Amino acid sequence: xxxxxxxxxxxxxxxxxxxxxxxxxxxxxxxxxxxxxxxxxxxxxxxxxxxxxxxxxxxxxxxxxxxxxxxxxxxxxxxxxxxxxxxxxxxxxxxxxxxxxxxxxxxxxxxxxxxxxxxxxxxxxxxxxxxxxxxxxxxxxxxxxxxxxxxxxxxxxxxxxxxxxxxxxxxxxxxxxxxxxxxxxxxxxxxxxxxxxxxxxxxxxxxxxxxxxxxxxxxxxxxxxxxxxxxxxxxxxxxxxxxxxxxxxxxxxxxxxxxxxxxxxxxxxxxxxxxxxxxxxxxxxxxxxxxxxxxxxxxxxxxxxxxxxxxxxxxxxxxxxxxxxxxxxxxxxxxxxxxxxxxxxxxxxxxxxxxxxxxxxxxxxxxxxxxxxxxxxxxxxxxxxxxxxxxxxxxxxxxxxxxxxxxxxxxxxxxxxxxxxxxxxxxxxxxxxxxxxxxxxxxxxxxxxxxxxxxxxxxxxxxxxxxxxxxxxxxxxxxxxxxxxxxxxxxxxxxxxxxxxxxxxxxxxxxxxxxxxxxxxxxxxxxxxx
Numbered sequence: 001x002x003x004x005x006x007x008x009x010x011x012x013x014x015x016x017x018x019x020x021x022x023x024x025x026x027x028x029x030x031x032x033x034x035x036x037x038x039x040x041x042x043x044x045x046x047x048x049x050x051x052x053x054x055x056x057x058x059x060x061x062x063x064x065x066x067x068x069x070x071x072x073x074x075x076x077x078x079x080x081x082x083x084x085x086x087x088x089x090x091x092x093x094x095x096x097x098x099x100x101x102x103x104x105x106x107x108x109x110x111x112x113x114x115x116x117x118x119x120x121x122x123x124x125x126x127x128x129x130x131x132x133x134x135x136x137x138x139x140x141x142x143x144x145x146x147x148x149x150x151x152x153x154x155x156x157x158x159x160x161x162x163x164x165x166x167x168x169x170x171x172x173x174x175x176x177x178x179x180x181x182x183x184x185x186x187x188x189x190x191x192x193x194x195x196x197x198x199x200x201x202x203x204x205x206x207x208x209x210x211x212x213x214x215x216x217x218x219x220x221x222x223x224x225x226x227x228x229x230x231x232x233x234x235x236x237x238x239x240x241x242x243x244x245x246x247x248x249x250x251x252x253x254x255x256x257x258x259x260x261x262x263x264x265x266x267x268x269x270x271x272x273x274x275x276x277x278x279x280x281x282x283x284x285x286x287x288x289x290x291x292x293x294x295x296x297x298x299x300x301x302x303x304x305x306x307x308x309x310x311x312x313x314x315x316x317x318x319x320x321x322x323x324x325x326x327x328x329x330x331x332x333x334x335x336x337x338x339x340x341x342x343x344x345x346x347x348x349x350x351x352x353x354x355x356x357x358x359x360x361x362x363x364x365x366x367x368x369x370x371x372x373x374x375x376x377x378x379x380x381x382x383x384x385x386x387x388x389x390x391x392x393x394x395x396x397x398x399x400x401x402x403x404x405x406x407x408x409x410x411x412x413x414x415x416x417x418x419x420x421x422x423x424x425x426x427x428x429x430x431x432x433x434x435x436x437x438x439x440x441x442x443x444x445x446x447x448x449x450x451x452x453x454x455x456x457x458x459x460x461x462x463x464x465x466x467x468x469x470x471x472x473x474x475x476x477x478x479x480x481x482x483x484x485x486x487x488x489x490x491x492x493x494x495x496x497x498x499x500x501x502x503x504x505x506x507x508x509x510x511x512x513x514x515x516x517x518x519x520x521x522x523x524x525x526x527x528x529x530x
Contacts, residue, residue, distance in 0.1 A: 031069050031086035039110035048181060048203055049247050051091045051106035054141050057251040058104065059095035066093040067127060073119040078150040085111050088119045089144075092127040094136070097258045100270070103131035106141035109181055114144030116187070117151045121158025128165040135264035137174040139254065142191065142204075143181030159186050166193035171366035174261045178254055179204035179240075180247060182224075192239065195363055196257065196315070199230035199240045200250050206233060206240075238319040238352060257313060260327045260334050261367060268368050269334035276308045278331055278507050285499040289376075291440045293416045296342045299324055299374065302414070303337055306330070306503050312337070315360055320352035325360040327369070331507045333514075336364035339374035340425070349421045350381035351394040358397040365405035370510055373411040373426040379419045396529040399424045403431060404526060408513035410506060413437040413493070419445055428492055433516065434509050435492070438499050442478075443487045449474055 014023050032052065034040060043050055049057070055064055069091075072084040089111035094103045105127050107114035116124075131138040147155035169175055170193065177191035179199040183206045191197050191206065199206070207228030214220055214227065226232065233240035242257075244250040262269045282305045289297055303326060304310040312328035322345040326337045338357050340347030349357075364371050380391060402409070402424070410433060411426045422443060428435040437443070449470075456473040463469035487493040497505050 027070065027086070034108065034110050035085055036110075043110055046203065048109070048143065050110065051108040051141065051143070054178075054180065054247065054251060055091065055093075055095070055104060055106055057248060058139065058141070058254060059097060059102065060099065063095035064093055064104075065095065066091065067130075068092060068123050071119055071123055073117050073151075075117060075119075075151050075154075080150050083112075087111065088117065088123065089114055090116075090120045090123050092123045094127075094130070094134075097255050100258075100263060101134065101136040102139060102258060103127055103134070103136055104139045104141065107144040107181070109143045109145075112145075112148060114181065115146060115148040116144060116155050116158050117148035118154040118158060120148070121155070121161060124158075125161045125165060128162070128169065131173055132165070132169050135173060135266065137176065137258060137261065137263065138169065139176045139178060139258075140190070140194070141178050141180055142183050142187075144187065145182060146185050146187050156186070159190070162190050163193060166190055170195075171265055173264045174258070174367065176254060176257065178250065179206060179230075180250075184208070184210055196241045197233075197239060198242045198244070198250050198254060199233060200247055201225075201230045201243060201245050203247075205229050234316075235318045238316060238356065241315050243318070253313075257327075260313060260329075262369075265366055265368065271334075272329065272332045274308050274329065274332035276331075279504045281500040282306065282503055283500050285502065289414055289438075289440065289499070291415075293378075293442060294346075296346070298343050299339045299341045299347070299376070302374065303328065303339065306506065307335075307337075308332065316356050320350075320356040322347055322350065323353035323357050325357060330372075330503070330510060333510060334369055335510065336360060336369045336371045337374065338371065338425070340377045342376055345381065346378050347376050347416075348378055348381045349395060349398070349424065350386055351389050351391050354391070354394045354398045354424075358401040361398070361401040361405055365401070365407050368407060370408040370410070370513065371405065371426070372506060372510075373409070373432070375411060375413045375417045375422065375425050376415045377418065377421040377425055378416050379421045393529045395420070395424060399430065400526070400528045402426045404520070404528075405431075406516075406518040406520065408433055408510060408516050410434045410436070410509055410513075412502065412506075413441040413443060414499075415440050415442060417441065417443045428494075433513055434494050436502075436505060437484065437487065437493045437496050438502075439484045439496055440499075441484050441487070441493075441496070443492070 014020055040050055070086050071088050073088050087108060089108050090105055091108060092105040094101055105124050128138060175194035176196045177194045181204055185208060188206045188208060205224045205228040211222050211224055211227055214222060230240060230243040234243040242253060260269060285305055288301055303312055307328035307330060312326040314326045316325060322341050324339045324341045328335060328337055361371060380395060409426055423429060426432045460466050460469045484496060488496050
């Protein structure tokens with residue numbers, strides 16, 4: 001139990017307004033400085049910035065306005081009654097990014113290891129409520145040791161309040177989680193509920209149970225980074241959308257992402273002046289994409305050729321690489337791009353690619369971002385693992401996301417578009433507003449070889465030269481059902497276009513669709529496949 005000598009001595013307060021102001025400035029200076037120079041040095045020694053240094057990098061200069069800087073916890077026991085630092089280990093407030101309001105909270109690892117207690121949680125709840133009410137993005141800079149054990153269940157209840165607000169804000173304001181230190185146990189669920197997760201290599205980790213628990217339960221030995229580091233979550237689990245080598249680059253990219261997003265679900269993303277001509281022809285596309293469907297190419301280069309100045313921000317770049325999701329601009333207007341990537345697994349859809357694209361489509365639809373889909377898909381990935389892993393329900397997630405989306409939707413078929421994968425990738429039949437195709441397109445139930453083997457099985461088997469008969473039947477099937485204008489003749493494609501004119505066609509189409517309005521049936525919410 002603490003003695004009276006452990007408690008801070010309360011000196012008589014100053015008199016007069018000037019004296020009180022001087023006292024206030026001194027208290028504020030203490031709050032800004034943090035617990036000690038030693039704690040700051042220790043933070044820097046780990047290769048990490050302090051919470052205030054991070055906020056300075058994130059927000060426009062001198063724009064930050066802090067909320068509840070002088071807040072202190074009121075807990076007692078286990079030595080807490082003698083340690084009541086200002087801010088209680090979390091800095092909350094708002095500022096601007098490129099002149100637009102952004103709310104932020106940042107754990108201060110120097111104070112209680114950034115652990116969440118009752119007062120700490122209440123500050124976060126307040127800033128989240130303010131962000132929702134103001135209709136502005138919320139960025140969390142996470143660097144905390146989880147729940148403050150000394151405060152018991154009060155700390156756990158604090159997490160519940162955060163999760164509830166994450167869910168309330170979902171699809172209403174952009175929520176971005178930036179992982180800059182450890183995030184273990186239940187604390188990891190808040191980032192998982194947000195729209196985007198950023199991580200920094202070596203210094204940030206996320207896991208439900210740490211390496212010690214894993215070893216005790218399963219006998220497996222693994223490091224913190226091996227279990228839940230940035231590369232693991234960027235490449236294997238898909239928990240992390242963006243991973244960077246240092247905090248400065250990470251926070252710079254957060255600013256860039258915010259510049260592409262609207263303030264809330266009632267606004268559009270900011271449009272910027274564009275010097276890239278609308279009618280710029282993409283002659284390089286004529287050579288970039290081979291006409292032969294079995295030859296790979298880099299879909300990223302196609303996107304570079306189409307979008308303004310060749311610039312785009314790829315989401316989940318290193319996870320499920322057979323599909324590519326990116327934010328870019330066309331004539332200054334932000335669009336979301338979903339594209340098959342022939343360089344990886346020939347661009348097929350599998351479980352992870354379906355989940356990745358579905359979440360991206362939902363995000364775009366929530367925040368009024370038009371969607372452009374580039375198709376070159378041979379189908380769904382076959383295999384026992386895929387079927388047993390639930391490719392049906394996971395593929396249905398992507399189908400549900402597209403069918404439910406009311407933003408402008410344009411699909412472009414570059415080459416292959418086979419089977420159910422063609423339908424799922426925003427075909428006209430599931431609600432795409434406009435569907436275009438290049439003259440290299442092949443839209444069919446399956447590839448010509450497979451189709452010929454099914455339809456003409458008997459003729460091939462009975463022929464004197466089966467291989468010659470198979471080749472003849474493949475050619476016949478292609479000429480009858482897979483020629484570039486078959487779908488256009490039946491109204492399933494709005495136009496077959498010159499690849500070099502794609503940029504201009506997309507921009508004019510998006511301009512026409514800008515005022516699109518679509519109503520969904522009245523309902524509490526849908527029940528999407530899980």
